[in-house]
Amino acid sequence: MSRKLNNTRALRIIAAATAEFAKRTFEGARVDQIARAARVNKQLLFYYYHSKRGLFQAVLGQAAAELEAALAGLPTATGGPLQRLQGVLRAQFDFLARRPDLVAILAQGNRTDLAPFAPAIRRLVVLLAEGQGLGQVRDDVDPHLTAAQALVLMVGYLQLESVVAASAPPLGADEPALRERWKEAAAHLVVAGVAAR
Amino acid sequence: MSRKLNNTRALRIIAAATAEFAKRTFEGARVDQIARAARVNKQLLFYYYHSKRGLFQAVLGQAAAELEAALAGLPTATGGPLQRLQGVLRAQFDFLARRPDLVAILAQGNRTDLAPFAPAIRRLVVLLAEGQGLGQVRDDVDPHLTAAQALVLMVGYLQLESVVAASAPPLGADEPALRERWKEAAAHLVVAGVAAR
DNA sequence: TAGATTTCATCAACCATTTGGTTGAGAAAA
DNA sequence: TTTTCTCAACCAAATGGTTGATGAAATCTA
Numbered sequence: 001m002s003r004k005l006n007n008t009r010a011l012r013i014i015a016a017a018t019a020e021f022a023k024r025t026f027e028g029a030r031v032d033q034i035a036r037a038a039r040v041n042k043q044l045l046f047y048y049y050h051s052k053r054g055l056f057q058a059v060l061g062q063a064a065a066e067l068e069a070a071l072a073g074l075p076t077a078t079g080g081p082l083q084r085l086q087g088v089l090r091a092q093f094d095f096l097a098r099r100p101d102l103v104a105i106l107a108q109g110n111r112t113d114l115a116p117f118a119p120a121i122r123r124l125v126v127l128l129a130e131g132q133g134l135g136q137v138r139d140d141v142d143p144h145l146t147a148a149q150a151l152v153l154m155v156g157y158l159q160l161e162s163v164v165a166a167s168a169p170p171l172g173a174d175e176p177a178l179r180e181r182w183k184e185a186a187a188h189l190v191v192a193g194v195a196a197r
Numbered sequence: 198m199s200r201k202l203n204n205t206r207a208l209r210i211i212a213a214a215t216a217e218f219a220k221r222t223f224e225g226a227r228v229d230q231i232a233r234a235a236r237v238n239k240q241l242l243f244y245y246y247h248s249k250r251g252l253f254q255a256v257l258g259q260a261a262a263e264l265e266a267a268l269a270g271l272p273t274a275t276g277g278p279l280q281r282l283q284g285v286l287r288a289q290f291d292f293l294a295r296r297p298d299l300v301a302i303l304a305q306g307n308r309t310d311l312a313p314f315a316p317a318i319r320r321l322v323v324l325l326a327e328g329q330g331l332g333q334v335r336d337d338v339d340p341h342l343t344a345a346q347a348l349v350l351m352v353g354y355l356q357l358e359s360v361v362a363a364s365a366p367p368l369g370a371d372e373p374a375l376r377e378r379w380k381e382a383a384a385h386l387v388v389a390g391v392a393a394r
Numbered sequence: 395t396a397g398a399t400t401t402c403a404t405c406a407a408c409c410a411t412t413t414g415g416t417t418g419a420g421a422a423a424a
Numbered sequence: 425t426t427t428t429c430t431c432a433a434c435c436a437a438a439t440g441g442t443t444g445a446t447g448a449a450a451t452c453t454a
Contacts, residue, residue: 149383149386157349239440
């Protein structure tokens with residue numbers, strides 16, 4: 001039962017650590033608290049991951065993997081490249097919005113590690129290039145730059161949501177939630193910005 | 198000489214604290230290090246600001262004030278609302294890019310405090326509304342939302358610059374630096390996105 | 395104005411608590 | 425019986441915060 005238990009516990013540890021690192025930042029996170037939340041002895045963390053930093057790397061890696069897997073599994077919309085682009089943008093945003101912890105972790109990762117958002121960007125780049133091939137996306141658009149803009153629009157919003165909410169909100173009671181409106185506006189801005197006229 | 202000295206030291210403290218908080222996050226920042234960098238006794242920090250958090254609030258307030266002052270002093274471009282909008286976008290980005298410490302501090306502030314980027318957004322809202330009045334900005338554009346998008350595009354980039362750089366960079370040697378290209382692309386995206394057709 | 399006193403500003407030395415990390419030993423598999 | 429896993433107790437270092445004392449202005453007093 002050790003293997004099973006081990007695995008289960010390792011998962012619990014990663015989950016707890018993800019939450020803690022996301023909420024409190026690497027420096028702010030307390031190893032003790034992670035252990036308690038995972039219902040494990042603190043030493044187990046060091047046994048598995050050697051150090052706080054090692055644990056964080058594990059969390060980061062798993063978060064990146066999760067993101068990549070989720071993006072790969074997104075439903076492929078139908079229609080032309082522009083419509084598919086819009087669909088992918090919406091789906092990516094929805095996923096990121098549902099997993100703010102991943103966003104927080106990965107955004108921290110950028111300081112130490114390589115780009116964990118790369119798969120998300122790549123996906124967009126492909127669609128944009130495809131659109132250019134079909135003459136539906138303007139040729140003077142740089143797919144990489146535009147894809148990165150789209151990502152920043154999504155990730156940046158999720159990190160600054162309270163700023164946006166605090167400064168923008170004359171929003172009627174029945175209006176769609178700010179987040180939904182953002183999603184639509186961002187997807188629209190990108191698509192409209194690259195569409196060949 | 199006490200008043201002068203006090204003031205000078207207070208300034209040094211704020212400066213040092215801004216740098217430290219920006220680089221290492223509130224939790225990661227070490228009071229000791231701030232004191233050393235400001236060449237003051239550690240206790241002086243507590244004498245002035247009572248606690249680490251208090252010091253951070255002071256830093257945050259001063260950063261917000263600095264941002265507001267700088268934005269107010271931006272040169273007003275000439276031309277129609279759209280051109281002025283583009284000018285303001287460029288100028289705001291330039292300023293924020295030159296003061297990454299302010300960005301880092303203010304972005305942290307959002308978790309605890311009210312929106313410190315509000316003045317920047319307001320400025321954009323005014324221009325957009327003006328453009329709508331003149332029929333140069335589409336009526337279905339929500340000025341608040343669009344202004345926030347522009348801000349996220351700028352601030353988000355500065356926070357995720359390494360991600361963007363790591364995932365996008367097939368950039369030729371003589372091309373303008375990534376940051377410059379981003380500035381232009383972002384300003385263009387926003388302006389083109391709202392312009393009445 | 396000289397002196398007394400109160401207030402402001404500054405510091406070195408401390409301190410209680412918390413932190414990441416160890417130790418050594420015992421279960422449980424293999 | 426060797427390897428893998430788990431834990432309670434421990435520890436040195438660091439951290440935010442405190443104490444008590446001391447120049448030096450500013451304020452008051454005679």
